[in-house]
Amino acid sequence: MARKKIIAGNWKMNMTPSEAVALVETLKPLVKTEEADVVFCVPAIDIIPVVKACEGTNIEVGAENMYFEEKGAYTGEISPNMLTDAGVKYVIIGHSERREYFAETDETVNKKVLKAFEHGLTPIICCGETLTQREQGITLDWIRKQVKIAFQNVTADQAKTAVIAYEPIWAIGTGKTATTEQAEEVCGAIRACIGEIYDEATKEAIRIQYGGSVNAGNAAELFAQADIDGGLVGGASLKADFGKIVNYK
Ligand SMILES: O=C[C@H](O)COP(=O)(O)O
Numbered sequence: 001m002a003r004k005k006i007i008a009g010n011w012k013m014n015m016t017p018s019e020a021v022a023l024v025e026t027l028k029p030l031v032k033t034e035e036a037d038v039v040f041c042v043p044a045i046d047i048i049p050v051v052k053a054c055e056g057t058n059i060e061v062g063a064e065n066m067y068f069e070e071k072g073a074y075t076g077e078i079s080p081n082m083l084t085d086a087g088v089k090y091v092i093i094g095h096s097e098r099r100e101y102f103a104e105t106d107e108t109v110n111k112k113v114l115k116a117f118e119h120g121l122t123p124i125i126c127c128g129e130t131l132t133q134r135e136q137g138i139t140l141d142w143i144r145k146q147v148k149i150a151f152q153n154v155t156a157d158q159a160k161t162a163v164i165a166y167e168p169i170w171a172i173g174t175g176k177t178a179t180t181e182q183a184e185e186v187c188g189a190i191r192a193c194i195g196e197i198y199d200e201a202t203k204e205a206i207r208i209q210y211g212g213s214v215n216a217g218n219a220a221e222l223f224a225q226a227d228i229d230g231g232l233v234g235g236a237s238l239k240a241d242f243g244k245i246v247n248y249k
Pocket of ligand 1: 172175212214232235
């Protein structure tokens with residue numbers, strides 16, 4: 001089954017609201033395509049102006065995080081309703097930076113994934129191993145554990161629409177990309193794991209991205225792999241190069 005590619009930029013903690021709008025204006029003509037879904041995941045404060053700036057384009061807007069409660073005394077957090085009301089369609093969940101600096105766990109990731117589905121948001125669920133784990137030979141066990149917990153109580157119909165981003169932590173922002181073989185091996189293992197949890201149809205439908213130093217030079221080879229359905233792009237999503245990544249063919 002042919003899965004539509006999904007290429008998402010993760011702007012991380014970069015771009016003030018006015019810088020964000022200027023970047024959208026630069027990227028708009030460069031990321032035009034019908035062949036892939038294009039998503040800009042932006043800081044919370046940039047969401048409203050970026051949604052407005054993206055009106056009438058092929059770009060969908062995503063958040064970089066979300067809380068798993070509906071509302072209440074959670075100072076500083078953003079609820080799913082706030083995101084959908086602002087026009088957000090996707091939300092990154094469990095990025096390794098959130099796990100490392102903000103104490104996110106597989107369990108909170110699962111709660112957020114369930115809440116995102118409840119509100120019609122498509123989660124981009126991140127997983128990935130450290131360099132030490134890779135060297136210890138436990139990469140696939142580690143990733144399988146992350147995926148299994150993230151998908152607890154998620155239905156097959158929901159899982160079919162989810163996006164998983166495989167991001168080896170040692171490749172994030174380091175300029176050190178996983179080889180296509182390494183990336184494909186893990187993305188294939190993730191797909192097999194989804195097949196074990198659910199069924200063949202879900203395994204074939206779910207989209208799996210690679211993330212970690214994706215750039216205009218390596219995107220085509222990575223995205224040509226059988227189990228890689230696009231990318232979650234950090235640094236290179238803030239530059240005109242993102243247009244080349246989106247139109248990688
Ligand atoms: O979410 C994106 C990743 O963390 C990759 O970041 P990077 O492309 O700057 O390595």
